[in-house]
Amino acid sequence: MxxxxxxxxxxxxxxxASRLLPEVLGQLGLSRPFIVTDPYLAGTGQAAGLAERxxxxxxxxxxxxxxxxDPTVASVDAALAALRAGQHDCVVxxxxxxxxxxxxxxxxxxxxxxxMQRYKAPHNQDAPGxxxxxxxxxxxxxxxxxxxxxxxxxxxxxxxxxxxxxxxPVAALVDYELTLTKPKRLTADTGIDALTHAIEAxxxxxxxxxxxxxxxxxxxxxxxxxxxxxxxxxxxxxREAMMLGATQAGIAFSNASVALVHGMSRPIGAHFHVAHxxxxxxxxxxxxxxxxxxxxGRYAACARAMGVARDGExxxxxxxxxxxxxxxxxDDLDVPSPRDYGLDAARWEALIPTMAxxxxxxxxxxxxxxxxxxxxxxxxxxxxxxx
Numbered sequence: 001m002x003x004x005x006x007x008x009x010x011x012x013x014x015x016x017a018s019r020l021l022p023e024v025l026g027q028l029g030l031s032r033p034f035i036v037t038d039p040y041l042a043g044t045g046q047a048a049g050l051a052e053r054x055x056x057x058x059x060x061x062x063x064x065x066x067x068x069x070d071p072t073v074a075s076v077d078a079a080l081a082a083l084r085a086g087q088h089d090c091v092v093x094x095x096x097x098x099x100x101x102x103x104x105x106x107x108x109x110x111x112x113x114x115x116m117q118r119y120k121a122p123h124n125q126d127a128p129g130x131x132x133x134x135x136x137x138x139x140x141x142x143x144x145x146x147x148x149x150x151x152x153x154x155x156x157x158x159x160x161x162x163x164x165x166x167x168x169p170v171a172a173l174v175d176y177e178l179t180l181t182k183p184k185r186l187t188a189d190t191g192i193d194a195l196t197h198a199i200e201a202x203x204x205x206x207x208x209x210x211x212x213x214x215x216x217x218x219x220x221x222x223x224x225x226x227x228x229x230x231x232x233x234x235x236x237x238x239r240e241a242m243m244l245g246a247t248q249a250g251i252a253f254s255n256a257s258v259a260l261v262h263g264m265s266r267p268i269g270a271h272f273h274v275a276h277x278x279x280x281x282x283x284x285x286x287x288x289x290x291x292x293x294x295x296x297g298r299y300a301a302c303a304r305a306m307g308v309a310r311d312g313e314x315x316x317x318x319x320x321x322x323x324x325x326x327x328x329x330x331d332d333l334d335v336p337s338p339r340d341y342g343l344d345a346a347r348w349e350a351l352i353p354t355m356a357x358x359x360x361x362x363x364x365x366x367x368x369x370x371x372x373x374x375x376x377x378x379x380x381x382x383x384x385x386x387x
Contacts, residue, residue, distance in 0.1 A: 003208035005255050008134075008145055010171040013244065017175040018135050021050065021092070022057035024171050030131060033061045034088040036079055036103040038095045041065070041137065046178075050094060050135075062086050067095070070159070070269055070276070071102045072152045073116045079106045080114075090131040093169070096190070097141035097150075097276065100134050104149035104167040107132045116151050117160065121363055125164030134169040137178040139229075139242040140190025140277055142197055142250015144172035152270050159266035161362050168254070176236075176243035184230055188333040189277030191226040194246035196280045198222065200259040201252035203291065203298045204367045211256035214248045216305045221245030223306035230333055261287045263364030264377060267355035272343050281335040285326040286384045290376075292319045295369035330387075337387030345385070352381045 010027065012020050025033060033054065037047040042065035051061045064082045068075045079102055083091070091110075093103030105116060108129035119125055134144035143149070147168040152159050179187075198218035201211050222245040228238035261283050268279040292299045300318035303309035308325040309318035329335075338348060356377040359365055365372055372380070 001208070003210055003255065005210050006147055006165055006168055007251065008169050008172045011145075011174065012172070013174040013247070015175065015177050015240070017173045018050070018178060019053060019175075020173060021133070021135065022054055022059055024133065024173065025054075025059060025090070028090075028131060028170060030090040031059055032087055032089045033059065033092045033133070034083045034086065034090070034106075035061050035063045035092045035094055036067060036106060037063060037065050037099050038067045039065055041095055047094060061092070062088070067099045067102045069098050070150075070152050070273065071098050071105065072154045074154065076102055076105045076109070076116055076151055077114070080109050083110055088130070090133060092133045092135065093143070094135045094137070096136065096138040097143050100136065100141065100143040101149045101151065103134070104132055104143070105151050105162070108166045117153060119162045120160035121163050123163070125162065125166040127166060129166045132167070132169040133171045133173070135173045135175070135178075136243075136246075138182060138186065138190040139176070139179050139239070139246040140193040142194060142246050142253065144169055144174060145247055145250040146254035148254065150266065157270045158358055159270040161266065161364070172247070174243060174247050176240040179239050179243060180234060180236070182233065184233065187229050187233060188226070188335070189275050189281065190246070191222065191229065191242060191277070192281040192284065192329070192333070192335070193277030194242070194249045195219065195222045195226065196261050196284055197249035197253045197258065198245070199284075199288070199302050200261055201249065201256040202302055203295050203369050204253075204256045204259050205369065206367055207256040211252040215252040215256070216301070218245040218249035218252060219302060219305040221248070223308075226329070227332055257367045258364050260291065260365045260368040260372060263359040263362050264355070264380065266362060267351075267358045268338070270358075271351055271355065272338075272348075274338075274341065274343075278335065281330055281333070282338055282384055283380070285323055285330065286380055288326055289323045290372075290380060291368055291370045292323065293370065298369065338384065339386050348381075348385060352378050355381060
């Protein structure tokens with residue numbers, strides 16, 4: 001089998017990488033960037049600082065900061081209108097997953113038109129839009145290196161997965177110093193998101209030798225450092241490891257795909273507005289326990305990479321240790337169950353068939369080692385309710 005591998009054309013990784021934006025735009029022949037960010041980064045002055053650095057290099061940029069968590073069709077359309085009001089030749093996504101996802105969607109719509117709904121999977125958008133430069137400020141989504149974006153259709157409460165090379169940034173500036181001020185809850189949720197990407201990429205039915213190496217390396221970086229950044233947000237070495245691990249996990253799943261956890265996670269975010277990393281964390285132990293019988297050796301390799309099982313240990317024992325570690329990680333990082341998070345029990349139960357159907361429609365469960373039917377997904381939603 002020939003693996004199809006796609007990567008950003010340029011990557012700058014390390015402390016201060018974000019300050020190289022003028023240089024990178026010059027290398028790419030781009031000069032009129034449209035910066036997509038969020039209200040927090042605008043309020044702290046970081047977005048303005050990015051624009052000022054560009055201005056000092058003779059590059060005029062416009063900043064759009066009205067993105068929302070879990071971008072919607074309406075919020076993407078607002079960003080698109082702002083872009084079209086100027087003369088821009090590229091889009092810079094500056095922030096966490098939501099600004100980067102918004103930037104990706106805008107870049108495609110600017111070139112090909114809407115509505116956004118026509119781009120959802122199984123549609124594959126390889127024809128390029130405007131060039132995208134990504135500058136992540138969280139160690140989690142890996143969106144700076146993926147060919148995916150997610151936009152919520154508020155009319156149907158569906159998180160639409162959009163796939164294709166058009167969403168792959170041409171450049172990524174991966175600067176761990178941007179994560180040093182992130183609060184504990186965001187650090188935990190994005191960190192577990194990155195760990196989920198690595199695990200699912202490795203066990204995916206679409207995994208390959210290229211993605212496997214990156215997924216295992218990401219687990220080796222994330223597993224020993226996630227609790228460290230939770231305990232001490234200023235731990236620079238741990239922050240650096242988390243940032244690199246998140247990017248490697250992003251590259252891995254972009255080239256192998258995610259699986260059942262993500263398929264089930266997106267509907268929780270759409271219907272209940274739970275942060276994506278947090279909904280992944282709620283699901284990860286139970287879905288892993290469900291899936292291990294179909295890929296015991298693969299899950300055992302994850303356990304060994306994460307340092308929770310010894311080389312040579314029996315695969316079934318190692319896979320069981322992985323499930324226990326994921327449960328312990330949730331306990332240590334104060335991950336609540338859906339019930340403890342305060343979600344409405346009756347609404348959760350009523351929406352289970354819809355969420356299961358939406359999970360299956362995304363295609364992600366089909367990549368799982370053990371491919372579930374609707375009834376099995378519904379049972380898993382009921383299982384994770386109380387943790």
